[in-house]
Amino acid sequence: MARILLLYTGGTLGMQLSATGYVPSADFAERLDAALSVYPADLLPDYELQTLQPLIDSADLTPASWNQLIATLADVWTTYDGYVILHGTDTMAYTASALSFLLGALDKPVVLTGAQIPMGEPRSDALNNVILAMQAAGHPRAPCEVCIAFHDRLLRGNRARKCRTQGMDAFDSPNFPWLGEAGIHLQFSDIPTLSVGSPDLSPATFEAGHIGVMHCHPGMSPRQVVHQLDEPELRGLVLLTYGVGNPPGLAGQLLTSLRQATERGVAVLNVSQCGQGTVQQSTYVTGARLTDIGVIAGQDITLEAAIAKLAVLLARGQHGQALRDALSHPLRGEMRALAVDSE
Ligand code: ASP
Secondary structure, three states, X not given: OOEEEEEEEEXXXXXXXXXXXXXXXXXXXXXXXXXXXXXXXXXXXXXEEEEEEEEEOHHHOOHHHHHHHHHHHHHHOOOOOEEEEEOOOOOHHHHHHXXXXXXXXXXXXXXXXXXXXXXXXXXXXXXXXHHHHHHHHOOOOOOOOEEEEEOOEEEEHHHOEEOOOOOOOOXXXXXXXXXXXXXXXXXXXXXXXXXXXXXXXXXXXXXXOOEEEEEOOOOOOHHXXXXXXXXXXXXXXXXXXXXXXXXXXXXXXXXXXXXXXXXXXXXXXXXXXXXXXXXXXXXXXXXXXXXXXXXXXXXXXOHHHHHHHHHHHHHOOOOHHHHHHHHHOOOOOOOOOOOHHHO
């Protein structure tokens, strides 16, 4: 029988209604034990639950929480066969992505899950999601990578997004097939597995304010561009462009400011605003100019994974060409391999 550890961090899954709205509840462990005790012991992996303090609404998450998770995993990595992280849904895709880059190759599954409706409320999805995550984390065929288990789907963590605010099928991976699906049985897909190895369980040095996101939109002004790109603390920028990776012209100001930024070492990653598909910077003249000035095509990476990848690489001390190389290639299956046009 597999032995797994559940790490409870907060989120709707374990929340209860207070006079001022939903807040994380401290007695979740007892309530979960009671809810799971109705099942015969041999149908679920053996589990223990550890509560991380402070319990948070994941909207309040900072990279310090990623280091807290890494430190907790470091203490117990050799003890259990798999790990489940109970997490708020709002930033779960960021945490799954960040952990995938922080940990690197894994020899055990790490499965995040949460819920749209708190445990104990009518139609709650909490228990089903937790049970799916537990079965995946304790399964001998589970992929040794960071996954999200939600609404009968097992998703690659750094490919996943919270796509729906209300639907119970809140998570999907629009640019990547599901790793598994639970019908009567949990079935794993035949997707080639990622490299297996001992994880890097060392903390990373995150600095607030080093990463920016520039969301291109009709009506943005050259002044706004200069203001954001001239920020001296900026080390990495996700440029959210139209379609296959096209930025607006802005009378040349965007390209000028981007060139100045890349020349002083800011890594700029081009990610499409479209939820599905990939960046191809050479399709239009506007995009091709980005390649010329050193903007890196983010291929089909999600915004969440792009931010997390930049954050982790910078926090691990990467810079210059090594940083650019790491951003140009998939590290943990987060994007498709480099397209010819973006070389
Ligand atoms: N705000 C909550 C959180 O992310 C939402 C949820 O868990 O579904 O913690």
